[in-house]
Structures are given as structure tokens and as C-alpha cells.
Amino acid sequence: DSSSFSANGFTLESVRDALTRQEDTIVFSLIERAKFPINSQTYNESYVSVLGFRTSLVGFIVRNTEAIEAKAGRYKNHEENPFLPGHLPLSVVPSYPYPEVLHPAAAFININKSIWKMYFGKLLPSITAPGDDGNYASTAASDLTCLQALSRRIHYGKFVAEVKFRESPQDYEPAIRSQDREALLKLLTSESVEEMVKKRVGKKAMVFGQDVSLDTNDNKGNYKVNPSIVSRLYGQWVIPLTKLVEVEYLLRRLD
Numbered sequence: 001d002s003s004s005f006s007a008n009g010f011t012l013e014s015v016r017d018a019l020t021r022q023e024d025t026i027v028f029s030l031i032e033r034a035k036f037p038i039n040s041q042t043y044n045e046s047y048v049s050v051l052g053f054r055t056s057l058v059g060f061i062v063r064n065t066e067a068i069e070a071k072a073g074r075y076k077n078h079e080e081n082p083f084l085p086g087h088l089p090l091s092v093v094p095s096y097p098y099p100e101v102l103h104p105a106a107a108f109i110n111i112n113k114s115i116w117k118m119y120f121g122k123l124l125p126s127i128t129a130p131g132d133d134g135n136y137a138s139t140a141a142s143d144l145t146c147l148q149a150l151s152r153r154i155h156y157g158k159f160v161a162e163v164k165f166r167e168s169p170q171d172y173e174p175a176i177r178s179q180d181r182e183a184l185l186k187l188l189t190s191e192s193v194e195e196m197v198k199k200r201v202g203k204k205a206m207v208f209g210q211d212v213s214l215d216t217n218d219n220k221g222n223y224k225v226n227p228s229i230v231s232r233l234y235g236q237w238v239i240p241l242t243k244l245v246e247v248e249y250l251l252r253r254l255d
């Protein structure tokens with residue numbers, strides 16, 4: 001029921017606050033990645049050779065980091081979704097009693113393949129300068145930090161959708177029963193909130209990405225990532241993918 005639900009700390013306001021806080025993480029992670037040039041060798045599919053198999057350095061870093069983090073219990077939290085779920089060892093740490101907020105079907109929703117494609121295909125080329133400075137391992141680690149921050153934000157759509165469903169099940173149930181994606185998308189969309197989010201992330205990119213000097217407040221318009229690009233990326237990719245997660249979750253909400 002909705003009272004125990006909000007007692008868990010999950011309300012539309014609290015999930016929106018969580019998304020807002022995650023913007024900071026995402027903007028900072030993009031700023032950190034943009035410190036390096038594109039460094040294409042990081043993505044060369046035959047750069048690393050392990051036991052006769054060839055893979056990219058970023059694939060190598062993601063696989064091994066996720067394996068360690070899985071052992072450390074990272075994916076026990078339903079806010080976390082691995083990029084390579086097929087290769088994960090079991091957790092070796094005691095379990096923590098995370099609140100059971102989501103419908104069990106949430107565990108089957110993982111759109112990290114689409115996030116991976118969006119990140120390497122659209123986002124990365126638009127925030128990095130051309131060039132090669134040899135820092136491939138740090139580059140790959142920065143990529144994973146960005147990917148994890150984006151993935152956490154986008155999959156947080158499960159929590160947003162759960163809160164919206166609980167607030168007005170009578171609105172959502174007919175669309176869920178008829179498995180009507182369009183209707184669900186319309187129900188969960190708030191254009192004014194989206195406009196606010198896009199403006200705010202642009203502003204965060206300006207504030208976090210300026211050179212801070214003690215002598216003058218004049219930043220000369222130099223930002224570490226282009227604020228309008230960050231805002232556009234949110235509008236074109238981050239918000240639509242979050243909405244996709246929300247729809248996928250709602251479709252299964254009455255299973």
C-alpha cells in the first residue's frame with residue numbers, strides 16, 4: 001500500500017531528487033572522460049590478448065571490473081545493472097536487506113546493450129577531442145564510470161515507474177492490460193519536467209566544467225564539456241532511454 005511505500009522513502013519527489021543528484025555524477029564523469037582525447041586504441045577489438053582470445057581494452061576492463069564488483073555485492077542492489085551479466089561470479093559478502101520496492105520482473109529489464117551503443121556511438125564522439133595520448137587504461141576506466149552512471153540513472157526508471165503506478169494504478173492498469181506502449185508512454189511523460197531537466201544539466205555542465213580561479217570570476221566561456229551538448233544528449237538519449245525502462249517495467253507490472 002502507498003503509506004508503507006512512502007515509508008520506504010520512495011515518492012515521486014524522492015525519486016526525482018535521486019535523478020537530480022545522479023545528474024551531478026553523470027556530468028562529472030563526462031568531464032573526467034573529456035580530459036582524454038578519443039584514444040581509439042582503447043576500442044580496438046584486437047588490442048588485448050587473453051588466453052588466445054582477442055578483445056578491446058574497454059571490454060577487458062569492463063569484464064574484469066564487473067567481476068570484482070559482483071563479488072563485492074554491487075549487483076545485489078537493484079539500482080545496479082551489469083553490462084556483461086553472463087560472466088559474473090557470485091557475491092562473497094554478506095547480503096544487505098535492501099528494501100523490496102520493485103516488482104520481481106524488474107530483474108529481467110536490462111537495456112545496457114542500448115546504453116553501450118548510445119555511449120560509444122553518439123555520446124563519446126561528441127564530448128572528446130580527436131587524438132591519442134596513450135592513456136588507454138585510464139580512458140577505459142573513465143568510460144566505465146560514465147557507463148555505470150548513465151546505466152544507474154536510466155534503470156532508475158524502474159523506481160520512477162513503480163512510484164507512478166502506485167500513485168494512480170487506475171490510470172495505468174487499462175494500458176498495462178492491453179499492453180499499450182504508446183498509452184503508457186503518454187501517461188508517464190511530463191514535458192515540463194523534461195524541459196527543466198535538460199536546462200538544469202546544461203547549467204550543471206557550465207558550473208562544474210568551468211576553470212575556477214582566485215583572481216577573477218571571468219571564465220571566458222571555456223567549459224570542459226560543451227553544456228549544450230550535455231543538454232542535447234539528455235534530451236535525445238538519457239531521457240528517452242529512461243522512459244523506455246519505465247515502459248518495459250510497467251508492461252510487466254501486473255504479471
Ligand SMILES: O=C(O)C(=O)C[C@]1(C(=O)O)C=C[C@@H](O)C=C1
Nearest residue numbers: 160188189190193194197239242
Ligand atoms: O520525472 C519523471 O516523471 C520521470 O519519469 C523521469 C523523466 C526523465 O527521464 O527525466 C522521464 C519522463 C518524464 O517525462 C519526465 C522526466
